[in-house]
Amino acid sequence: MGLTRRRFLQWAGATGIGAVVFNGCRVPDHEIQVQSPVRLPEDLVTGRDNYYATVAQGPASSEGLLIRVMEGRAKKVEGNPDYPMNQGKHGLRAEALLQAVYHPDRIKTPLRRVAKGGPFRRIGWPEAIGELAKILGDADASRVVLATAPIRGVLADVTQRFADAYGARLVGFDPIDQTVLRAAIKRVFGQDALPDFDIARTGYLLSFGSDFLSTWLDPTHFARGYGEFRQGEGERGYLVQVDSRFSPTAAAADQWVYVTPGSEGLLAMSMIQVIVSEGLGDRSAADALTGGGGASALAAFAPEAVAARIFGGGADGPGRIRQMATEFAGNDHGQSLAIGGGSAGAYANGSFNLTAIYALNHLVGAVNPPNGGGLVFNPASEAARVSAAPLREWKQIVNDMRSGKVDVLMVRDANIDYGLPSSLDVREALGAVNTIVSFSSFLDETTALADLILPGSTPLEEWGTDLPDPGPGYTTVAFQQPAINRFGDTLSFGDALLQTGRELGLGDALPWDTMRDAVRETARTLHETGRGSVTQPTFEEFWRRALERGGWWDMDARAGAASAPPQLPTAPASPELAGDEQNYPFFLVPYEAHGIGAGQFAHLPWVQSAPDPITTVAWATWVDVNPTTARELDLKQDDIVIVGSPTGHVIRAAVYVNPATPPRVVSVPFGGGHEHSTGVAAKRGANVLGILEPTEDTETGALAWAGTRVRLTKTRDRAGLPKLEGKELAVQLKDQEIIQVQHVRR
Numbered sequence: 148m149g150l151t152r153r154r155f156l157q158w159a160g161a162t163g164i165g166a167v168v169f170n171g172c173r174v175p176d177h178e179i180q181v182q183s184p185v186r187l188p189e190d191l192v193t194g195r196d197n198y199y200a201t202v203a204q205g206p207a208s209s210e211g212l213l214i215r216v217m218e219g220r221a222k223k224v225e226g227n228p229d230y231p232m233n234q235g236k237h238g239l240r241a242e243a244l245l246q247a248v249y250h251p252d253r254i255k256t257p258l259r260r261v262a263k264g265g266p267f268r269r270i271g272w273p274e275a276i277g278e279l280a281k282i283l284g285d286a287d288a289s290r291v292v293l294a295t296a297p298i299r300g301v302l303a304d305v306t307q308r309f310a311d312a313y314g315a316r317l318v319g320f321d322p323i324d325q326t327v328l329r330a331a332i333k334r335v336f337g338q339d340a341l342p343d344f345d346i347a348r349t350g351y352l353l354s355f356g357s358d359f360l361s362t363w364l365d366p367t368h369f370a371r372g373y374g375e376f377r378q379g380e381g382e383r384g385y386l387v388q389v390d391s392r393f394s395p396t397a398a399a400a401d402q403w404v405y406v407t408p409g410s411e412g413l414l415a416m417s418m419i420q421v422i423v424s425e426g427l428g429d430r431s432a433a434d435a436l437t438g439g440g441g442a443s444a445l446a447a448f449a450p451e452a453v454a455a456r457i458f459g460g461g462a463d464g465p466g467r468i469r470q471m472a473t474e475f476a477g478n479d480h481g482q483s484l485a486i487g488g489g490s491a492g493a494y495a496n497g498s499f500n501l502t503a504i505y506a507l508n509h510l511v512g513a514v515n516p517p518n519g520g521g522l523v524f525n526p527a528s529e530a531a532r533v534s535a536a537p538l539r540e541w542k543q544i545v546n547d548m549r550s551g552k553v554d555v556l557m558v559r560d561a562n563i564d565y566g567l568p569s570s571l572d573v574r575e576a577l578g579a580v581n582t583i584v585s586f587s588s589f590l591d592e593t594t595a596l597a598d599l600i601l602p603g604s605t606p607l608e609e610w611g612t613d614l615p616d617p618g619p620g621y622t623t624v625a626f627q628q629p630a631i632n633r634f635g636d637t638l639s640f641g642d643a644l645l646q647t648g649r650e651l652g653l654g655d656a657l658p659w660d661t662m663r664d665a666v667r668e669t670a671r672t673l674h675e676t677g678r679g680s681v682t683q684p685t686f687e688e689f690w691r692r693a694l695e696r697g698g699w700w701d702m703d704a705r706a707g708a709a710s711a712p713p714q715l716p717t718a719p720a721s722p723e724l725a726g727d728e729q730n731y732p733f734f735l736v737p738y739e740a741h742g743i744g745a746g747q748f749a750h751l752p753w754v755q756s757a758p759d760p761i762t763t764v765a766w767a768t769w770v771d772v773n774p775t776t777a778r779e780l781d782l783k784q785d786d787i788v789i790v791g792s793p794t795g796h797v798i799r800a801a802v803y804v805n806p807a808t809p810p811r812v813v814s815v816p817f818g819g820g821h822e823h824s825t826g827v828a829a830k831r832g833a834n835v836l837g838i839l840e841p842t843e844d845t846e847t848g849a850l851a852w853a854g855t856r857v858r859l860t861k862t863r864d865r866a867g868l869p870k871l872e873g874k875e876l877a878v879q880l881k882d883q884e885i886i887q888v889q890h891v892r893r
Contacts, residue, residue, distance in 0.1 A: 166199055166628050167694035194218075200227055200697030202613045202625035203241045203606050206297040206321050206535070207341070208365040209615030210241050211697045214607060214630035221245055221607055221631050226367075227697045231619040238367040239742055243753040247605045248634050250750065252825035253588055254602040255635025267600070272638060275601050279643075280650035282582050282599070286555045288314030292544060295533055295640075296560035296747075297321055300612035300624075301665045302641045303531040305657065309644045312656035315557075317533065318544065322566035322745040322836055323817070324535030325364070326849035327492040331501035336514065337710025340525040341617035346372035347379060348519035350481020351474065352386045354396060355411045355504045356491030361395040361760060362739040363489050364617065373399075385480045387471070389414060391490060392736045392771075392814050393807035395760040404471070405809055408734040408853060409722025410457045411491040412500030414468065415507055416715065417453050420445040421472035428476050428510030435712040436506055447718050456719075459811070476511055482520030483511045490736055493853035498846035499720035502713070509712040523620035524706035530614050538841060539848025541567060548576040557584045559603065559640050564592040565746060565821065568850075569837035570794040586640045589750045595823040602637045604629075609639035610662040612669050613698075622704035624673060626666065628694055641665070673699050725840030726793040726856030733776075733813045735792070735857045737835045743818035745836070749828035759816070762803050763871040768819035768832030770859070771805040773812070780859060787864035790815065792857050794840055798833035801866045813857065 196217040203210045211230020215223040224242050228235035247253070257275035258267035270278070283291065293315045295306060310317035325341075332338055344359075346352060346369060359369040376384035388400035389411060397403040406414055422428040424442035437444040446452075454464025475483050487504035494500065508514050513521030545567070547553050556577070567573050577583065577596050585597040594600060603609075611627035638646075641662040648657040659665040667690065673679065674689040679701040683689040693699050724734070739745055742754030742765075749755065758765045770788060772780075782788065782802050790813070791797040800815060808814060819832020842851040 166630060167691050196222070198225075199628060199630035200229075200626075200695060201607065201630055202230070202611075202627045202697060203244060204299065204611070204613045204625075204627070205240070205365075207325055207616065208238075208367065209613050209618075209625060210237050210367055211625055212237060212241055212244075213697075216630055219631060221248055229696045230625065230698060231621075231623055231700055232365065232615050233367045234371060236367050236371050239754055239757055240744070240748055240751075241367075243748065243751040244605065244607055246751045246753055247588070248607055248631070250589070250825065252590070252750070253635065254590065254600060255637060257602065257636070258600040260598045263598070272636065275599070276643065276646045276650060278599060279584060279601065279647050282555060282584065283313065283647070283651060286582075289316075290552060290554040291315040291557070292553050292555070293317050293557045294320050294559070294561040294563065297324075297535050298533045299614050299616060300530065300627075301662065301669055302611050303533045305641045305644055305659075305662070305665060306533060307531045308656050309648055309653065312648065312653040313651060316544075318540065319533045319535040320541070320561035320563055320566065321535035322850075323493070323739060323852055324537070324849060325488070326535065326537045326847045327497040327501055327844050328488050329534070330498055330847045331487075331492070331505055334498075334502055334713055335505040335509075336522070336524070338524050338706070339527050340706070342522040342524050343617050343620045344369065344372070344484065344486055345520050345523050345620075346384075346484070347375035348381075348482065349376060349484040349521065350382065350384055351479075351483040352376065352384060353389065353471075353475055353483065353485045353507070354386065354400075355389045355415065355485070355487035355500070356391075356493075357486050357488035358390075358394040358396045358738070359486070360399055361741050362744065365615070368619075382481065389491075391734065391809065391812055392738060393761060393805070394738065395741070398761060404467075406457050407459050408490070408736055408812065409494040409496060409500075409724065411487065412496060412503040413448070413453050413719055414457050414471075415485070415487075415500070415503035416445065416448040416719070417450050417457070417468050418472040418475065419503065419507060419510065419715070420448040421450065421469050422476045422510050425473075427473065429512060432509040432712050436509065436715050438714040444717055445715070453719065475507065482513060482516055482518070484508065484513045484521050490738070490853040492844075492849075493851055494722035494724070495842055495845050495851050495854055496720035496722050497844040497849065497851060499716065503715065506712065506715060514709050524709065525616070525618040525620060526622050526704055526706045528614055528622070532614075532616070537843070537848040538567075538850035539843055542571065542841065545571050545573055545576045548580050551579055553579075554581045555584065556580045556582070557586070558593050558597075559586040560747070562591045562593045562746070564596065565834060566836055568794065568839045568841045569796045570841055586643060588637065589825060590823050592821065592823050601643050602635070603643070604633055604637045604639040607631060608633045608637070609641070610666045611641070612666055619700075620705060621700060621702045622679075623698065623700040624669065625698035626670070626694055670699075676701075678703070720845070722851075722854055723842065723845075724854050724856050725842050728856070731791075731793060731856035731858045732811070733857050733859065734811055735790075735835075735839075735855050736812050736814045736853055737817055737839075738814060740816040740818040743828075745817040746819070746821065746834070749818055749821055749831075750825040752827045755827050755831075758871050761807070762805065764803060764868050765871075766831065766869045768798070768800045768816060768835070769803040769868055770800045771808040771812075771814040772802050772859070773808045773810045774804055774806055775810045776808075776813075777802065777804045780861060782859070782861060785865050785867050787862045787866055789860040789862060790835075790838065790857050791860065792838040792840060792855050794838060794855075796838040798835060798838055799862070799864075800833050801868050803868060813859065
């Protein structure tokens with residue numbers, strides 16, 4: 148057939164970036180063809196849809212996706228059935244990537260501030276890259292900080308190479324990072340990579356503070372395993388959730404065990420003491436954990452000595468600990484597994500807590516068990532990774548900014564003005580920085596202070612790779628390809644660094660022209676191995692097939708054995724909560740919101756409107772208060788209260804009277820209270836991160852975000868919380884302890 152005008156426009160308007168149609172389990176019935184442009188010519192309508200495989204990378208999650216594209220527009224997000232981490236499933240935040248692409252408030256062109264504190268003017272990319280190169284060329288590289296959200300894969304490699312070649316300080320930022328968890332895994336198992344938790348083949352799952360069905364690490368991956376855990380071929384698994392908050396995972400558990408905030412590790416150590424003293428676990432592991440001292444080395448953790456601190460009173464506390472230890476070490480349910488994270492690691496004694504929790508696995512053979520279940524280690528990778536720095540390091544950076552030791556700050560998805568405690572006065576410190584450059588696609592608190600904005604592309608518009616962490620237990624590399632043309636005059640963060648690097652003469656360290664070239668080099672290395680899920684005789688065939696499948700994985704590439712169990716401490720570690728009990732009578736247990744996370748996704752309407760799984764509240768920040776507490780303070784549903792902390796900072800939020808909230812606890816979701824954001828997020832809710840005491844984990848220096856006590860002050864104001872009708876909870880109380888939770892219909 149000859150070249151018609153329609154065909155010419157199709158090819159001329161194509162992305163020109165080599166996107167490849169997915170040809171896996173969701174096979175379109177037509178051959179691979181290029182996609183049409185975003186700004187569609189009137190006569191370029193084919194009426195056909197294509198599916199492009201890509202990946203969405205989170206701080207600790209990795210979801211393989213299929214993007215349905217019709218006439219150049221991304222229409223729907225689906226899970227990639229080929230990708231090992233989610234196997235066809237996908238989460239709410241991945242679905243909302245469509246809104247990130249077509250968001251009306253998205254920054255679509257580079258902006259330069261006319262004068263310090265003045266308005267912005269639009270500029271083109273040549274001028275923007277030239278301006279950035281001039282800023283960096285004139286600056287002392289040792290006084291330049293490059294801050295980014297946690298990243299992996301090729302983008303991390305490009306970022307690390309740029310920072311090293313130029314001489315800038317590269318630092319990761321995440322408001323609720325996994326520093327403590329990684330340190331505990333390293334200490335208990337000698338592993339640098341986070342392990343996979345084989346929930347599907349576990350019989351007895353004991354979870355401490357980790358809301359793995361909602362927000363912790365990679366909930367889509369865990370939820371899929373949980374489905375098999377409950378309804379697989381074997382016996383139905385048994386789940387016990389140890390937590391100071393009634394989370395979605397606690398709601399799904401067979402048993403929710405409420406503990407005093409910060410005492411999770413104390414419970415784990417007491418269980419270890421029982422298992423060792425009664426000879427229930429692996430004897431060699433018990434000797435290693437106790438330094439050969441046996442149960443006598445753990446006498447300080449005997450149930451009778453610690454039960455009151457764990458459960459807050461009650462004569463049956465020691466018996467409950469012994470029962471939990473016996474059930475965990477028994478074989479009635481099959482392979483046991485203990486996991487911990489979230490609030491359990493968010494106190495000054497967070498490292499103590501998580502070390503004790505994961506040490507339980509050594510006693511029950513849950514470390515790489517031959518028959519499945521338990522922990523499955525992931526092979527170590529030499530690939531670059533930018534992990535979040537702990538609060539201790541960020542305190543030093545903020546002090547350096549305040550004292551004039553930072554001349555240039557470059558930020559990419561690192562909203563430090565919002566995500567660090569208000570008592571650090573980050574806004575004042577940022578004011579002392581000569582030049583702030585933001586690569587954000589959306590306005591946030593830190594970007595609003597920028598002098599130069601170079602808007603990045605969204606995940607559906609750019610090239611990259613991902614090495615999931617945690618992975619599925621074997622080497623996995625996901626490929627990210629643009630499913631559509633860039634919507635607006637944007638440029639991916641990696642491409643912006645590559646272009647700036649050429650302007651600065653860093654070509655030897657950054658040998659690629661574009662991010663696509665960098666991704667192809669990674670693919671070429673994998674092709675040369677001659678193994679894995681994709682093997683083709685030529686590189687071009689391998690390249691196309693790997694893009695079609697969304698990645699490459701080698702199920703034979705697995706990790707080695709764990710190191711010997713560590714010797715455990717012989718004395719308890721205190722959570723060291725900020726605030727005295729008399730003036731600040733309530734434990735504040737903040738938590739990551741199901742949709743908007745810790746605020747990173749607040750600009751997306753779909754995640755804002757997603758109802759909280761427990762309260763059904765959306766579009767707001769609220770305070771979970773126990774009915775007994777509400778009566779004592781004369782609080783009613785929707786009353787506005789002031790939540791104050793020892794820092795002197797306060798937030799205002801509406802009361803949600805929640806019978807599943809323990810009497811001494813109040814809970815507030817992260818993510819609200821953006822001062823500068825899109826229309827759906829600005830001035831909505833309150834930022835609980837701002838009132839936290841900047842307490843650190845004693846070992847790692849990470850933010851102890853659950854280690855602050857607060858007080859509630861009633862106001863005369865009320866505000867109806869936007870929530871759905873549904874089920875409420877009836878909670879049976881005994882001696883201020885929650886011992887049973889039942890679902891009842893209104």
